[in-house]
Amino acid sequence: MYLTNSGGQISLSRIFDGNPVATIVIDSEHRVIHWNRACAVMTGVPASEMIGSRDQWRAFYPDPRPILADLIVDGAVESKVDTFYHGKFHRSELIEGAYEAEDFFPAFGDHGCWLFFTAAPICDDQGRVIGAIETLQNVTERHRAEEALRASEERYRELSRTDALTGLLNTRTLWEHLLHEIARAKRYGRPLSLMVLDCDDFKAINDRFGHLEGDRVLIELAALIRACERGSDSAYRYGGEEFVILLPETAATSAMQLAERVRARFAGIRLPLADAEAISATISIGVAEWRPGEDEQTLIRRADEAVYAAKHRGKNCVVLAE
């Protein structure tokens, strides 16, 4: 078949060969009849090794198996395409009987390669499939950019949910979780407790040792809280030197025990300073168990009031909310 122009004729195989998109054509016997230059460059396999053979798989896979064009020649039975390209293919919206797929080829290039490939049937005048044409494009760069974007979105999502200094969840997340946990406690009639922890005399710590050392105390307290929380608990930085631990499935007695453990362990910590001095600090804790019908603001307010009560009792203690 020829195209004609003022300069003469161009054969179809020259057109294929000049196509910058890697292209393979096979006949009804699965024999390769075209393997263009772009395909040779992409796969590293010259056309001379492929034309007339049924070895097209060799350019892509370690073991013999059909490529997409082979499945098209075999009638493009969807279940068969699915066997080889599960979750990675869909029907072409442009050409009937054609498929598009995207897959990772670990042996391509230095670190593997993502290819987007399409295969369509070639039919005779009666509509019988007499071969298939497959095109392949390297979409690795696009994939890497998408992965980087996903990772950065995930990082931003994480940052928007956490407190930068301590790495604990932030107040916004606390309100979300609290609403959810109250709804759950209500629906299933389960206990739910919460504690508010407030660093004692923190202004004096800042004044005496400096703001950076104050930050160290907060970081240390956050680490201790994280070490003490159980699987279903979650911890939040609630304000400057205030923290919250949310305790699903926990009644007041257990919450008080946990609070007492955190208080005692924190009081025992000595943060060494350069001049052989050490910082020690204490916390006051208010514990509140959710009451049926109570909303999140009221629950937190009761725990806050218990913290004030603890401060009035001399600090470094735990008080159960009224």
Ligand SMILES: Nc1nc2c(ncn2[C@@H]2O[C@H](COP(=O)(O)OP(=O)(O)OP(=O)(O)O)[C@@H](O)[C@H]2O)c(=O)[nH]1
């Ligand atoms: N280093 C540091 N200090 C903070 C941070 N956030 C808040 N603060 C300080 O925490 C101190 C809290 O002081 P107050 O609310 O007066 O409470 P307190 O000194 O702990 O006194 P009591 O609550 O009665 O024990 C303030 O001086 C704030 O500036 C922070 O992220 N880092």
